[in-house]
Amino acid sequence: MAVQKTEVVNSSSGLSRQMSKSTQDILRQVTTPEIVIGLCGPVGSPLVECAKILDDQLRTTFNYDVLVIRLSKFIEELSGTKVPASGFERFNTLINKGNELRNNYGNSILAEMAIKDIAVYRRTRKFEEPSEEVAIGRYVPSRTAFIINSLKNTEELSLLREVYGESFFLLGVSSGMQARVNKLKTQMNESELWQLIDRDSGEESKSGQSIRKIFHKSDYFITYDSPQDDLMRRKTVRFLNLCFRSEIETPTFMEQAMFAAYSASLNSACLSRQVGATLVDLCESRILSIGWNDVPKSGGGVYLNRTGNHDDSRCYNLASKRCYNDHEKSEMVQLIIDELQKNECLKDGQDLQVRGILMNGRIGQLLEFSRAVHAEMLALINARSVQFGGGVQLGLFTTTYPCHNCARHLVAAGVKRVYYIEPYRKSLAVKLHDDSIEESDEDENGVKMRLLQYEGAAPVRFETFFAASDRKREDGSVLATAKTSVETVKPFKLESIPIIEGMIVKHLENKSVVKL
Ligand SMILES: [Zn+2]
CATH class of the missing domain: 1.20.5 (Single alpha-helices involved in coiled-coils or other helix-helix interfaces)
Structure with a gap:
């Protein structure tokens, strides 16, 4: 809806004049196209290579200034330790010193330092004094991208999301285990690298890092095994196109299937977790059925939301109200x-x-006492009405890695590939069934069912990435904004961000971590 131009009376001169800008135009001035991209991924993944591609593309294609912030730099700075340039000792020292810092200054200390760097950078930008249109002084919007390499724990992620809201994107970058092992092998011996992989994925101490706990919270997932190839660049560019909606992009089949799984998960009333799954035909790229975890109902299916009808014996609704x-x-x-x-x-x-x-x-x-049928199982059961013709290759998209119980039923049902977002530590699927299940996609002729990391847009960010805004002009032609001037869908407000950043910098000063 168009905002009406306001006619105002200039009381001193008595002359009326037409304001040249609409209210929306004025409000739009307080937003900034700045974007903050956090990277995360298990050790040995091509994070540095990915940061380089982002840096290059943001500058050349999207007309951005780029500041790459390495969190390991702060570990060296704050601990006063000279970290070896490479090898096992480098990783080990960074993890030890990082844990020490989190112990001393709180788990989000490294993200706080990154925000401090952004705040310092902002202070070098042009400042505009209050004027007729700008109520309080503010920094002039700038096309600046901040790339933070790399996030290691939940508190760092929450803080960055809290401060930069919809303009923050977490990019999960991973390689298959073999590719990661090959990469690390050039820097350390076999026993060191397994020790490192284990430690990196998740430590038990509260101040320890835990990639496992944040990777699945990414806004976009990229998997890649040999970073020198052009494929990694193309995958990274698609992510940027989606952040800026600079091209009309629609979801891939993989993304459609995972989104269907995610939306199915929201049906679940389980007190422990909500999981969704989509069963597909891999040959025809066709969705066959969906399922979610919930309590089965006599006569078939699971209990559903029936407003005003008390036929709902899910745990939350029973007298005992417990799991x-x-x-x-x-x-x-x-x-x-x-x-x-x-x-x-x-x-x-x-x-x-x-x-x-x-x-x-x-x-x-133990998970066997749950009253729920698991999502994967419900998807299989729901598919019973679907006629599988010859040549159907079953695949399953599930929001959470399947438990061993479901995994063995999926094998029995002939499922070839399973894609998941969130890991599930309790699952012993591969341990119990290494004869029929593997986590690698490397053996092309392998007959085992594969459990694979999902790739593409996170279902929770679907609206940001895919909901259409204006796509055409009045004459019907495609409306395309030049990539050099596109912005993210919900840019953040420059009148609030410097104040919030200032609070964090002040907090760092109070902790005597920095002095600005
Ligand atoms: Zn299960």
Whole structure:
């Protein structure tokens, strides 16, 4: 809807004049095309190569200034340690010193330092004093991109999302295990590299880094095995095109299938987690059925939302209002404690400690007492009405890595490939079924079912990436903004960001980490 031009009376002269700008135009002036891209990926992934492509493309195609911020730089600066240039000792020192810093200054310290760098950079930009149109002084909008390499934990991610909102994008970059091993092999020996891969994926200490906990929260996923190829550049450019909506892009089949899985997951009333799955025909790129985790209902299917109808016996709706899986595990632990006490194996007051130990161990990981049918299983069951003709190759897209129970049913159903976003540590799928399941896509002639990292737009960011804005002019021709002047869909407000950044810088000063 067009905003009306306002006629104002200049009281001193008594002359009226037409304001040249609409209110929307004025508000648009307080936004800035700045974009903040965080990278994350398991050790050995081509993050540096990806940052280089982003840097190059943003400058040459999108007319941006680029500031690449390496978080490892802050580890060296703050700890005063000279980190070796390469090799196992480099990674090891960075992880140790990084943990020390998080321990001393809080888990988001490295992201705070990145924000400080952005704030410092902003202070070098042109500042505009208050005027007729600008209520308070502000920085002049600039086409600047900040690339942060690389994020390691949840607190860093939350802080950057909190400050930069929709203008922050997390790009998850990964390679298959073999490619990562090959890359690391040039820098360290076999035992060192496995130690590093294990440590990088997730540490138990609270201040430890944990790629495993943030990778699946990426806004976009790129997988690639040999970064010297042009394919990586093309994949990275598609991500940028989506951030700026600079070309008409529609979802790939993979993205459609994962989005269907995500939307199915929202049907779940499970108290533990919401998982969705889409069963597809890989040959025809056709969706066959969807499923989500929920309690089965007699007569077939699972309970659904029925407003005003009480035929809903999902856990949240039962008198006990509790998760049956948790309850059963808790009872199992209590039985063990009772037995130990009866046999005088426990001293007084030790029961709570023993309960903690047992629940944190393998018993806590049990999942068989849940009342829900899992998403993958429901997708298979729902597909029973679909007639598979000859030559159908089954694939499954699931928001979460399948548990071993579902995985074995997927194998039995002849599924060839499974794509997932979020890992699921409790799953023993490969451990129990290494004869029929593998996580690698390298053997082209392999007959095992593959469990693979999903690639493409994150379903939670679908609207940002794909919902159409104005696509054509009045005469019907395609409306294309030059890439050198495109902006992200929801650019952030320059009148608030410097204040928020200033608060973080102040906090760093109070912690005596920096002095500006
Ligand atoms: Zn399952």
